[in-house]
Amino acid sequence: xxxxxxxxxxxxxxxxxxxxxxxxxxxxxxxxxxxxxxxxxxxxxxxxxxxxxxxxxxxxxxxxxxxxxxxxxxxxxxxxxxxxxxxxxxxxxxxxxxxxxxxxxxxxxxxxxxxxxxxxxxxxxxxxxxxxxxxxxxxxxxxxxxxxxxxxxxxxxxxxxxxxxxxxxxxxxxxxxxxxxxxxxxxxxxxxxxxxxxxxxxxxxxxxxxxxxxxxxxxxxxxxxxxxxxxx
Amino acid sequence: xxxxxxxxxxxxxxxxxxxxxxxxxxxxxxxxxxxxxxxxxxxxxxxxxxxxxxxxxxxxxxxxxxxxxxxxxxxxxxxxxxxxxxxxxxxxxxxxxxxxxxxxxxxxxxxxxxxxxxxxxxxxxxxxxxxxxxxxxxxxxxxxxxxxxxxxxxxxxxxxxxxxxxxxxxxxxxxxxxxxxxxxxxxxxxxxxxxxxxxxxxxxxxxxxxxxxxxxxxxxxxxxxxxxxxxxxxxxxxxxxxxxxxxxxxxxxxxxxxxxxxxxxxxxxxx
Numbered sequence: 003x004x005x006x007x008x009x010x011x012x013x014x015x016x017x018x019x020x021x022x023x024x025x026x027x028x029x030x031x032x033x034x035x036x037x038x039x040x041x042x043x044x045x046x047x048x049x050x051x052x053x054x055x056x057x058x059x060x061x062x063x064x065x066x067x068x069x070x071x072x073x074x075x076x077x078x079x080x081x082x083x084x085x086x087x088x089x090x091x092x093x094x095x096x097x098x099x100x101x102x103x104x105x106x107x108x109x110x111x112x113x114x115x116x117x118x119x120x121x122x123x124x125x126x127x128x129x130x131x132x133x134x135x136x137x138x139x140x141x142x143x144x145x146x147x148x149x150x151x152x153x154x155x156x157x158x159x160x161x162x163x164x165x166x167x168x169x170x171x172x173x174x175x176x177x178x179x180x181x182x183x184x185x186x187x188x189x190x191x192x193x194x195x196x197x198x199x200x201x202x203x204x205x206x207x208x209x210x211x212x213x214x215x216x217x218x219x220x221x222x223x224x225x226x227x228x229x230x231x232x233x234x
Numbered sequence: 235x236x237x238x239x240x241x242x243x244x245x246x247x248x249x250x251x252x253x254x255x256x257x258x259x260x261x262x263x264x265x266x267x268x269x270x271x272x273x274x275x276x277x278x279x280x281x282x283x284x285x286x287x288x289x290x291x292x293x294x295x296x297x298x299x300x301x302x303x304x305x306x307x308x309x310x311x312x313x314x315x316x317x318x319x320x321x322x323x324x325x326x327x328x329x330x331x332x333x334x335x336x337x338x339x340x341x342x343x344x345x346x347x348x349x350x351x352x353x354x355x356x357x358x359x360x361x362x363x364x365x366x367x368x369x370x371x372x373x374x375x376x377x378x379x380x381x382x383x384x385x386x387x388x389x390x391x392x393x394x395x396x397x398x399x400x401x402x403x404x405x406x407x408x409x410x411x412x413x414x415x416x417x418x419x420x421x422x423x424x425x426x427x428x429x430x431x432x433x434x435x436x437x438x439x440x441x442x443x444x445x446x447x448x449x450x451x452x453x454x455x456x457x458x459x460x461x462x463x464x465x466x467x468x469x470x471x472x473x474x475x476x477x478x479x480x481x482x483x484x485x486x487x488x489x490x491x492x493x494x495x496x497x498x499x500x501x502x503x504x505x
Contacts, residue, residue: 006457008343082406085413097376097414102399179381182399182410188381191317192400195382198320198344 012202017193021203024189025210031103031185032172032214035110039171042111043118048148050123061119068116074177076113081105081181106178114171121163125156161226168222169215176211186210259329259455259462260305269302271295272314272328272454278428279486279493280334281311293486294332297351297470300478301330304469316382320344323454330466331454334425336384346459347452348466353499354424355445356385359411362440366418369443372396378407378416385421388447404429422449424487424495431492467504474501 011017049061068076081102085093096104129152137147157164179188190207194200263269273294274281281292290311302309312328319331323345337347358377360366366375369392377393379385381400389398399416401407407419408429419426423441430439455463473479480497487495 006344011343081415082409082413085415093414101415180402182378182401184400188400191381192386195316196338196384196387197340200317200320 007202008197008199009202011197011199012193012206017197017203020189020193021186021206021210024184024186024207027103027184028172028175028186029214031106031110031178031183032175035107035114035175036168036171038107038111039114039118039167042115043122044153046115046119047122047126048145050119051126052144064112065116065119068112069120073109073113073174074180077106077109077177077181080109102178102182105181106175106183110171110175110178113174114167117167117170118164121160121167122153122156124163125160126152128159129155158226161222165219165222168218172214172218173211259459260465263305263307263329266307268308268310269298269305269330270310270312270328271298271302272319272322272331272333273298273311274315274333275313277334277425278432279491280424281332293352293482294334296482296485297473298330298332300473300482301466301469305465319454323456326456329456329462333454334422334451335454336422336449337452338384344457346455346457346463348455348463349470349502350450350452351470351501352424352451354422354449354451354495356388356420356447356449357423357426357441357445358418358420358443359408359426359430359439359441360418361411362438364417364440367442369393369396369420369446372417375417376415378410378419379421380404380407383421384447384449389420392446405432408433420446424493427493427495471501471503474503 012021046061046064049057050065052058084105088096133151133155134147137151138144142150175185176187179185179191182188184192186207190200190203193203197203273290273292275283275290277292279292280294281290283289284291290313295309295311298311299309312322314322314328314331314333316333319328319333319335322328323331331345334352335341335347337350341347358366358369358372365371369389372393374395374397376397376399377389379389379398379400381402386398386400389396399410401410404419404421404425407416410416411419419429423445426441430436430441433439453466455466470479473482479501483497485491487493487497
């Protein structure tokens with residue numbers, strides 16, 4: 003008895019709407035998390051390279067902890083575990099807002115931020131140390147030297163690994179369905195539950211993930227080639 | 235390119251060759267000497283692993299035992315999950331699926347269903363003495379449910395302003411309820427009863443509200459094998475008429491059990 007395919011079911015009507023809703027949620031949570039992860043990763047990287055020992059330790063602990071524990075565990079930690087440490091009043095407030103989405107963003111941001119920090123650090127190490135020394139000798143502060151001289155060059159070098167981190171984040175975002183964020187994977191599961199046509203639902207979801215990833219990859223490559231090469 | 239096409243054709247041809255010739259399920263089962271049933275292994279009291287014997291036992295397993303006895307074969311149970319039960323059935327790894335499956339029209343495309351062997355309805359599990367008494371009290375509040383169940387859409391229909399948050403498993407949904415992340419957990423009453431009594435303090439929780447939707451459970455059967463489907467349906471009716479069904483029901487859901495649910499529905503009996 004072979005599987006009966008029914009593509010019509012998944013791409014139109016109520017179930018088609020679910021796919022679209024899921025796609026929008028996936029794009030939202032990925033977009034917000036990528037922006038925040040970039041900021042957090044940069045911050046953690048600078049802290050790790052700074053001469054202030056406590057800052058370096060905090061950054062080191064953060065990076066090693068979040069890079070070396072499973073994302074799924076982290077998602078559960080932010081969603082269920084944080085409840086036990088936060089004060090009751092904060093919990094009561096959290097329960098009234100869209101906590102699932104927020105916890106998903108926090109988990110993805112912290113996880114990807116740790117990887118971005120490491121990528122950025124390797125990019126900074128690729129820039130001759132003399133540049134920092136020269137900048138400091140010219141009278142720039144550490145932060146100024148970083149902001150004007152080192153980081154712009156480092157970001158250019160790490161564009162390929164950065165793309166990988168973005169793509170990883172988009173794919174990892176499917177894990178937030180475990181805490182009830184209705185993303186694309188969640189919707190595919192939901193369609194499967196309702197119709198038992200899981201193969202079609204997951205094929206469509208797979209193709210959508212593939213398209214998003216290819217588009218992101220392609221646009222950043224283009225940006226890299228046109229804008230950054232020209233600036234050199 | 236040509237080589238690739240040849241390879242693909244070869245794979246397709248092979249795939250057709252290995253798919254078994256279609257004989258009736260009943261002949262297959264009798265020849266094999268076992269009825270292979272796909273059942274849940276973590277859904278007390280429908281199907282779960284007994285701590286003492288390490289065997290899968292439960293209400294659904296007892297009904298499967300009845301069917302196997304009637305066919306004169308041994309019963310072999312295989313644990314399935316919500317996502318594996320349909321592929322396993324269509325690929326012939328199990329003969330029948332008995333896994334708290336609601337019979338829905340939209341689900342008819344892929345498999346056939348038996349007549350209803352268990353009737354329940356969707357209700358709400360809430361904190362005892364709280365403000366929630368029915369689904370209408372959940373306006374613009376959050377309700378917890380479980381993915382893969384049909385409860386989500388029903389709750390949404392009953393109270394459109396509510397937000398449904400679906401988790402992977404029932405214990406997670408229950409934890410969210412305990413932490414106040416959701417105001418209620420909704421699914422079939424029979425499952426809620428099991429969930430309530432899995433807690434250390436069952437008396438702290440209450441099952442409230444009218445039935446949001448009826449949830450008739452049917453066994454999953456392979457498409458277009460009416461001989462086997464008739465056998466299952468007629469056996470179920472015989473079980474009901476002889477009182478055997480009541481005996482099995484009382485064993486798992488009767489007054490003396492902690493999962494007490496009064497038997498209030500009647501099986502569809504063909505004249």
